Amino acid sequence: MSHELRTPLNSIIGFTGILLQELVGPLNPEQKKQMGMVRGSSGHLLELINDVLDISKIEAGQLQVGHEPVDLNTVALKVAATVQPLAQKKGLTLNCELPDGLEPLSSDRRRVEQILMNLLGNAIKFTDAGEVRMRVSPAGPDIRIEVIDTGIGIAPEHLDHLFQPFFQIDIGLTRKYGGTGLGLSISKRLTELLGGRIRVDSVLGRGSTFTVLLPRVEAIP
């Protein structure tokens, strides 16, 4: 299934990239602009397909998480570096508070990265001024990761639905902010598969804090 969905995209993304690199020949400005739009849309479609495949695997109980030593600071810095240009583009400060001498977790590096990417991406997306902060700290048997923003915030009546698939507060937001509407539900389920918990605190108009607790050593479910 996953192979069939992604194979056509491989060629759309690939050939668009080749044309944009002008390996075949020069493009005029309008051609470049339109090919750039194809590239943007195909990137978004890939994101959507990856998310839908993840959520369907999770719901079918088929998603397996790995167990490997994960250095959380390295993962956090990598994700921060990836989203830094987005923050910069919006004039936001991106801060990371990471503790010294953190022991590696026993977890799934790729999935931890995916969770942090979703949370930081959201925080930047829904914040127009101020800062986004990621704070990692020990919390007993767990490690706590907080992603704190000074963004639009979430009304109390929406907090319960926030982690449901395809929930975005209104269509206008989806248009304005993009995204698949699956990021938070995937993050919640992945966190749980890794033996952890995720929680949100928010004040409408003031900002949100997403808190993820991951066990240092994964409990056997």
Next chain:
Amino acid sequence: MKAKILYIEDNETNMYLVTFILQAWGHEVFQASDGAEGVKTALGARPDLILLDIQLPGMDGYETTRRLRAEPDLAGIPIVALTSYAMAGDKEKAMAAGCDGYIEKPINPDTFITEIEQFLSDAP
């Protein structure tokens, strides 16, 4: 550096795409559409690098890698798997079969050639 690269892939569009990029950067490409043909072509062409799809008809990419690795004449040739958005364990399976690395599909045309040439310069 101009290299000889064998690409084992059953999907014609992917074959065209990757071949085009590699040739555009001056490499010589040998093509095979399944594992058995891949091993045969490798023995004839003695490439500098082997790229292979994991989901091949009949003998899959893991088994093809093991067969390639069993040929003393091909020892030392880097083998790189092209995998669909790796799930937990895919990379480990590819490495356990004898691959030297993997590149995820959809390939990123902006970084693909750099990733490939990395494996060429690492070769003994």
